[in-house]
Amino acid sequence: MNTPWTDVLTLGLRGRGWPTEARDRPFDRLPAADTALLEPDLARLTRQAAGLYVDFVTAADTITARWRIDDAFAGSDSPYTTPLAFAGLELYGMTADGSWRWAGCLGPNGPAGGEGALSRARLDGVERRYRLYLPLRSRVLSCEISASRDGDSAAIHAVQAGPPSPHETRERPVCYYGTSIVHGVGVDRPGMAHASQLDRALHREVINLGVAGRARCETEIADALGRLDPALFVFDVLPNNSADEVRSRVPAFVKRIRNHHPETPILLLGDREFGDFVFCPERSSTKIAKDAALVEVSEALRRDNCSHLFLSLHENWFGRDAEGTVDASHPNSLGAHRFASVLAELIRPLMQTHKS
Structure with a gap:
């Protein structure tokens, strides 16, 4: 069956300051007013999604993502940056003791982004909190995720709507x-x-x-x-x-x-x-x-x-x-x-x- 897609922006983008200020694109790290004051190359760098992520809760056995970028990974200005780091996604899951463990990743399918399952094997289907990291060196235009369990659509919740975590602080960043x-x-x-x-x-x-x-x-x-x-x-x-x-x-x-x-x-x-x-x-x-x-x-x-x-x-x-x-x-x-x-x-x- 076709599972519905969830725009990650509806789940609450994290790792980004100035949440109420307008941006040229929602995944840019700096507000538009600040970016406009910077010389072009510095402005370009602040539009890359380094450190941005979204947390969500699901009981899925498969989590799929699709995303679009406007930087081709082949255009990386560093020979030491992998295509995965430059333009891919990475998934972590929270264990019962509150620690984060690697759960999967997905590199770009081409210069404009990618689509596919984030884990190479079926997840266990236990409801837990996940964290999806966005590309380090690309400007993200859009990102969506979908979840399924036993072939049927599985719900995706924003963290505040899911089970509370005793491990995370809600204090200032x-x-x-x-x-x-x-x-x-x-x-x-x-x-x-x-x-x-x-x-x-x-x-x-x-x-x-x-x-x-x-x-x-x-x-x-x-x-x-x-x-x-x-x-x-x-x-x-x-x-x-x-x-x-x-x-x-x-x-x-x-x-x-x-x-x-x-x-x-x-x-x-x-x-x-x-x-x-x-x-x-x-x-x-x-x-x-x-x-x-x-x-x-x-x-x-x-x-x-x-x-x-x-x-x-x-x-x-x-x-x-x-x-x-x-x-x-x-x-x-x-x-x-x-x-x-x-x-x-x-x-x-x-x-x-x-x-x-």
Whole structure:
């Protein structure tokens, strides 16, 4: 039988800030008014659906999706991004103990999107909560899902209409601004970007504002962030800024945020260590210089009465064995998992201390 399709927008799109502000397309990450202020390439990047997902409840044994994009996966500007991560979908399911487990994925059937079952085998038909991640590097035009059980149509409910979960917090999200590392370049599936892994680890929504090749503390981005109301800001900008640029750009960016959010905690992250630092010692010198600049900036901001400002430097976010990177600079899925695990341990006490 033909099962009905459900537009995922009717289920509540998550991982996206500014829910009441108009967008050029509903799956764009920034509101239209902000996108219009950006130079074209940066605007294009913010239209990619990194970090966006939808949660729903069903007792189906088969979940099917169809979606359309306006970016061909063959046009990826990174040789390390798989077609699945660039333009595909990924499904997770919540277990009885509240943990998220991988349940399936589906890559694009062609340059305009795809259609098919999200799981290679029949699901068990137990009613549970599922999470569907959208493509990391494509602009999504539409996305629909359908569900069936034993060949008959199965109901799909928005999470608020399904059984309540004791594991998820309904509190304010984490806003995560950064470079291509945050955007998800290097991981093999949409849900493996470390910001998405952090979302699942914390059971708290994370707004992914990673922009590949950017995160240069743009004034327009700071003004947009100022209209959010997150529990925590995480800024990971060092990979795309020199030590001198850290000194010149980060203070103004943080102060601009502080004009809107005088008390919201801000976590500044130090640079990653390149995977080939053992053989290329200048890599470590670059990291040391950038981290030192960030320490100077954070100390100066605190002297300037910028409170609730936190700094974390790490020997290597992706692990010291170089197995966690795809190209020395970007984490693969293993490196992203390591990064998310470290961040979760950093962020949990901040949330408790500030009761966000």
